[in-house]
Amino acid sequence: MSVWNYVVTAQKPTCVSHDCVGNFTSPQELNLIVAKCTRIEIHLLTPQGVQTILDVPLYGRIATLELFRPHGEAQDLLFITIERYKFCVLQWDSESSELVTRAMGDVSDRIGLPTDNDQIGIIDPDCRLIGLHLYDGLFKVIPFDNKGQLKEAFNIRLEELQVLDIKFLYGCTRPTIAVLYQDIKDARHVKTYEVSLKEDFVKGPWSQNNLDYGADLLIPVPQPLCGVLIIGEETIVYCSANAFKAIQIRPCITKAYGRVDIDGSRYLLGDHAGLLHLLVITHEKEKVTGLKIELLGETSIASSISYLDNAVAFVGSSYGDSQLIKLNTQPDAKGSYVEILESYVNLGPIVGLCVLDLERQGQGQVVTCSGAYKDGSLRIVRSGIGINEQASVELQEDEMEETEIEGFLSEVQTLFCHDAVYNQLVQVTSNSVRLVSSTTRELRNKWDAPAGFTVNVATSNASQIGDGTLTEVKHVLLEYEVSCIDMNPIGDNPNYSQLAAVGMWTDITVRIFVLPDLTLITKEQLGGEIIPRSVLLCAFEGISYLLCALGDGHLLNFHATHVFAASDRPAVIYSNNKKLVYSNVNLKEVSHLCPFNSAAFPDSLAIAREGELTIGTINDIQKLHIRTIPVGEHARRICHQKQSRTFAICSVRNHPSAEESEMHFVRLLDDQTFDFLSTYPLDAFEYGCSILSCSFTDDKNAYYCVGTAYVLPKENGPTKGRILVFIVEEGRLQLIAEKETEGAVYSLNAFNGKLLAAINQKIQLYKWMVRDGGTRELQSECGHHGHILALFVQTRGDFIAGGDLMKSISFLIYKHEEGAIEERTRDYNANWISALEILDDDTYLGADSCYNLFTVKKNSEGPTEEERASMEVVGEYHLGEFVNRFRHGSLVMRMPDSETGQIPTLIFGTVNGVIGVMASLPQEQYAFLEKLQTSLRKVIKGVGGLSHEQWRSFTNEKRTAEARNFLDGDLIESFLDLSRSKMEEISKGMDVQVEELCKRVEELIRLH
């Protein structure tokens, strides 16, 4: 059953939507506050740079963010509005380092049409009013009293229905707003209004009609200049009661601005192409004389800009990495004034993603289509333990100083070398064992192999060696050759091993012998034909294990601290709650390593890689490692093909100035190097909508299938598209077949050796025909009508799940004998689907455009036909993120012997750059965690007084309902961050030991 689901964030949102600067944490400290959809980050400016203080999760999607300072306050307060019509005012209490809620409230109205444009939340510069524009035709006012306390809010009717921006003006005796709006003829104008506390508007000091058709942004200018800048696509206008100045600009869409000077004479403007401009208001004293604009350079496409201090600014981006930039007084060789000091990873918007397991370790590696326009990229996301590199030397022979150890035999190959007690070194060669003093470097003792015997493998530990003595204690003859051996001490005495582990050729066994008489106590058959390469006896949390690595990369543990497994894919094995955990390490191709502990590098590892020696420490938190492959254009769909070891992507390149502004491509990349191998350009106006790697019945070739749509400017929706079938030959995309369709091919699926496509209103099945001449083609077999737009299709056996633009999820079945697709049942709710996945034969998961997740179940046991025809909604949850893609898979290595290895998981990607994991839990575990979640709600409070229960409640335009059959993993896992006393409080309430609670939560953390 997949009804009880657990949703957790593996990668927090990375898209920056808003940022602002002020004295938030103390009157002397300058802070950068960054909003990332459902979280705010508080940073401090320091001599070293931007230091992050806190990451604050909010129970809501942030709509606006502003710092302000009421009269009489020494430091700024933070005003936040969230999309579900709540606001809060937060204050930093520096004594307790806590966020305190000064005020909060519900600003929803029972009637009113929510605005199509962004919600607006603004504060009068003299702190007399807060203004909100949330519904068309209404302006909500929350007045401040003279002590800075908020009073009851009231609405004012706003005649302008299509509002683009509203800002408070500076230097007005009564609070005054400038409203940028569009009239019914699509002309744009600015009007000003005084907000009277008599709960009405009074006509303001000026207005300006017939602005630029692209005017979209108002910038209020502080005193002494006052007035407002109106930013258009071709002109910028300065407007006030007594001045009007305008300049022409190169056509661009300004996305963000940041004020540089306190007097408002300079502004940074960021446009849709990532170009940063400086806008200057020239003035003589208080009289504005003109405007000037200068191109500074290129950044990521900005969604918000804040000037910080000393010529450094922060560029927040939701299309690319956010950046810390320096503004230099003189341009560099390329003419740019902008120097990028730092970049902060942003995965959003994730529009496509694939999960693959290139190393077949059971661990998924996620490759996302991230970013947009010129900031488009592919991101490779892996979970693992990091090595913090402390030092690294490149190994070059001429630089290495060689030391001669006289006691060693240097003419023959050394099989084994180790240090030992009493300042000794052990060297083992094929015919001798030598004990050498590490101080004098002289031979102290040796043992020679008897004639006719050669030593193949050897091991020793440091302690079971005499002071200058070497004696043969015991000799046994085994029936086969030894492949590996170990005698690492385990058990009570850390200096004395009572056991030796031996791996064998020929019969493929591992055997355990008792030391020193070498009696065989057990023999384990490994099965298969792969010899054991390395054995290790070790103890984790008091439990002894025998680890055995096989030649093919498998690692076996026999009922067995961290072990580092060196290989071409290094991993760390450790024990947590008496269970073994395997984790990848962010290094490649480790050939050898050993512990390294010195004064300069305590508890470190020395790691040998080809040509390089690295010293580092293990970072014990498993986290995501992200690698960026810049594409320079918007990658939208991605797919991996195992057979050709390639990725194929659908991408779009924008030429903002060219006549034909977009070009669409199918591109082929190597799956190791991510080099572009081949490109297939699509036709003019032809979009790549879907991509799939599959094989067909009676044809073992692997093909890439690409579904397209012709998006013609004069058409309302696409009426023509193509399915293109490519084969990869010598690293090139070869078009094998193409099939015209009667609409956009939104989805492609491999289905019973055929191809299932979602084309506009229809789900269509194609079979693959190989003609006599060897030509191949797609032939339509059957289809099913009845969708508004069939955007998403998933299949399982003969089952088909369809996700509709507006009509939620339907379940269809393919009937082989009749060659027909029939609808069996559907969810009759009007959910606008954004992603779809099948959890099991009966349960389906959907994400909708209102940021909800929901599960529906087939009602095949229903007593009436009517009931059977309709799906039952079994789970509902507000995720607060727009999901674009679900994929089955896991981010962590899943060992089939562990309990968590049995829990099915899927991975999703969202617009804000979240990578999430959803796990379907057993009912018992779900019930337990649900209780824990209820207890946690009482202990962990919502910042700003926002309620967790309301936040997670399913909501769309029609209804709101309590979340059910979904758990918030982010809240549950924060249990481990609580103080001991709070943990005990919860433990008492639930009547479960703290240790047990920790153990159960840690198990969940291991799912991601």
Next chain:
Amino acid sequence: MASILGDLPSFDPHNFSQHRPSDPSNPSRMVPTTYHPTHNRTLPPPDQVITTEVKNILIRSFYQRAEEKLRPKRPASEHLTSEHGNKHFRAASSSSSTQGL
């Protein structure tokens, strides 16, 4: 010629003075501590839980108009003495009460 980017504001000259740029091709990820408040001041003082005035805008404007119609009569009916004073105080009372629209 003075640069357009001359004299950029400096609030604390120390800020960024020791900043060492990291490799921009290798983006950094800030992993700060996550805030989970357990104190009681996440809820504001009771009088700072703000709601919107429930009166509908239309009803409110009816009441306002009705009040305006009534108001000039009220001083006449209530205080006869104030009728004299009314001339004195007219400027003050009109600006503070009735002339809102």
